[in-house]
Amino acid sequence: MPDATLPPVVRMANDIARQFGYLTQDEAATAVSGHIAMFWDPRMRRQLADEVDHDPERLDPVVVRAVTGSA
């Protein structure tokens, strides 16, 4: 699916995850989780968590791992 049609939090989270592709999945998930905690408003984090709960296929697996805390 073209990125422009994705919900903004999905698009932005996937963008972040792509930057850490050189790390292991666990390291990348930690990096994504840390970045989101530092820079994202809580409502955006809740929206992302909703996306993980309801439509995880649109999300990079690293994002799912970062949000579910299974890093």
Added chain:
Amino acid sequence: MSLLKEPDLGTPARPGPAVVGLEIDGQPVSVPEGTSVMRAAALAGVDVPKLCATDSLEAFGSCRLCLVEVDGVKGTPASCTLPVAEGMSVRTQTDRLARLRRSVMELYISDHPLDCLTCPANGDCELQDMAGVVGLRDVRYGYAGENHLDAPKDTSNPYFEFDPSKCIACSRCVRACSEVQGTFALTISGRGFDSKVSAGADEQFLESECVSCGACVQACPTSTLQEKSVVDIGMPTRSVLTTCAYCGVGCSFKAELRGSEVVRMVPAKNGGANEGHSCVKGRFAFGYASHPDRVLKPMVRESIDDEWREVEWDDAIGFVGRRFREIQAAHGPGTIGGITSSRTTNEEVYVVQRMVRAAFGNNNVDTCARVCHSPTGYGLKQTFGTSAGTQDFKSVDDADVILVIGANPTDGHPVFASRMMRRLRKGAKLVVVDPRRIDLVRMPHVEATHHLRMAPGTNVAVVNAMAHTVVTEGLVDADFVAERCEGFQAWADFVARPENSPEALAEVSGVPAEELRAATRLYAAGPNSAIYYGLGVTEHSQGSTMVMGMANLAMATGNIGRRGVGVSPLRGQNNVQGSCDMGSFPQELPGYRHVSDPAVRAIYDDLWGSAILPEPGLRIPNMFDAALDGSFRGLFVQGEDIAQSDPNTKHVTAALRALDLLVVQDLFLNETAKFAHVFLPGTSFLEKDGTFTNAERRINRVRPVMPPRTGKHEWQVACEIAQAMGYEMSYDSSSQIMDEIAATTPTFTGVSFDLLDKVGSVQWPCNAEHPLGTEIMHEGGFTRGRGRFVPTPYVATTERSTRRYPLILTTGRILSQYNVGAQTRRTANVVWHPEDVLEIHPHDAEDRGIEEGDAVTLTSRTGATTMHARLADRMPVGVVYTTFHHPLSGANVVTTENSDWATNCPEYKVTAVQVARARSTALQDEAESAEPTGAEVLGSRA
């Protein structure tokens, strides 16, 4: 010439350790070796008459007024071109010298209009002064001989006139244009009696290469080159030292007035950033401050479809306070926020972010840096520990290799570009990394050794290939890295991978591998190599990554922590650095301290009586998304025209329409105000009292030349809004606000208006450790301790050209206009840029049947607009370029939601577009329906 007479010592200083002792008119004088006799005399309080000499220009020796007698030297040498010598004995006043000087003046005056009493320069003319100084009483040659008194005036330039009848051919203007500005637009054509100042190839000034910087006007000792404002209004009678409100160079100016009317802006010789130079905007384009379009009274309306209604301040502020609280009561405390301006003062920004944090009770505050240099803040903080550039502008004087990446300083930072070009003319090497052949690639006496012309969106590929070269060819400064950095090995292993080689990345970047390797070797060899970069780095989906990539390169080659090196962002706006410093970020308080830090929150909570939230708030793009989903409903916008400057205009305007309350504070009704319910009039820089911080972290005073025409300072308005919302907040003065900033921000503890009045300006950090500020950062060690290498994998942007949108659009700015053009479009600068145009390579134009000047439709997946085409081979094939200065064409209608992964800085530099001949010159709304036909796309020409 200028009202506030700064001492003119005749010739430039020659700093150096060796000192020479001599005697001038019986006085012993000691000066650095290489100093001219003229300057040595001036330093001793002895003024030698002069006309062609001025201390901003190298000596020329043409006027023959400054003659002196020197023991043991035949004749009467010119003191401006004569260097001091040990034991020299000089006489500046003798009968012989007096006769010679009077003779010289007789010759000048025999070919000069005798209209002193009606001349615009009356009282401020060096020729007039010298006639008095030499005791001229008559002109033996009379006035009937051949002369130049009928030479026609050139009034083509909108700001100054050239009257050759008054010219004394001293060549100061020619030398100013070459030595100071670096444009070389002026020359002396003809010889002997026929010598005359010529713009271009004997063209009118406006048609020539003249960039209207005003250096020639500044240098002219007579009224030959004179501001039209002085001709019309008269000589100014008072002067106020202040700072330019245009770009991030932050030039110091003397605002010269008659009463409360500004007659002219003259660059201040001792300006820390500009040292007496200026550009067309700061020098001449100040008229917008008194433009009839200025709104001076508050206005409100219930609905954006209603007409505006003027009201008193109390009514407007009461309306704002009440409505913000109503929104919060109905929808929650986090549903309102504010955007601070990058053009207002530090003090005004500080107060607005306090209003949001303490009165609104959330962290939904952001600033215009979001859309320009937020990746700089992120990237340099990650690597060096400080969200700012590492050098001062003077540092370029010591650079041996200059790497300009994604910047066009001759247009965006012209006064700094002039300084850089002086260094390049003296032998420094230049590497330009840019898809376009910017002017700097090849200019008079400047030529880039390498122009890495990469495809838009491939910056990180290029910097990784350069890093690969450094690491694999043994170009690392191992001692520097070992002593000062961490994380090197993991980074080196990463960049050394074959997929990061110049050869592997050549296809994607478009840069030939050998050229890239050669450029890298040049940079690594230095010995002093400096990086200067702009929005061509930051406004990308990997903007932050690229900043870190450049920082990695600088650390790996040891190019940090001294003069002549560094990583320097060319920040676009007059106070974008300052607005970031002041904590206008949703995640950071002043001084770049995260809101999650309880100790930092406590500093402000104790002082403000607030309860700052520990979580980040919304960034500007997030505010738009939240407005559309209903979770953000009220916005205060200070001095930003987001409906014009932010990407994907349709998205932005839809978001603004969705708000329950939009408050705009600005000078003029703008695109954003179309969606506003309250308009609060703002103040121009001529009315402000505060400070701006420029791209080199230099804090400069902004002094008012008149009281606020609106009746209130902008910081007072923010305080009153907070009070209307039930939060007590007030200050007595801007100085008091700065005192509070200094008391709470470690990098600002030494800053005060008193200090700035004493020393002119300081670069932060300014504290106990650096009481007069910090010119060069990271000298002994990095702010974060050790510099941190960060791997920077290249991740291609998702914005790709397609069959439907086969070209890539990149956007930028030009010299004569500034940002959304709100200021410059209301000045005579429109003569140079009356509209935004689309630059397109001739091959791309031919494919589409487009000729020079044709109206074309520019279409992307987000929208379309119409503008006129300009064929330009400086564009690469496949790439088009436009500016965003005019709302009518509204370039951001076509830019997209793509942004930097770390900061959401929009990817303005990469948008897939199609261009076709327009069926009409309709406005952008009409152009939306003008989908190109197949024939237009394929470029059939009738």
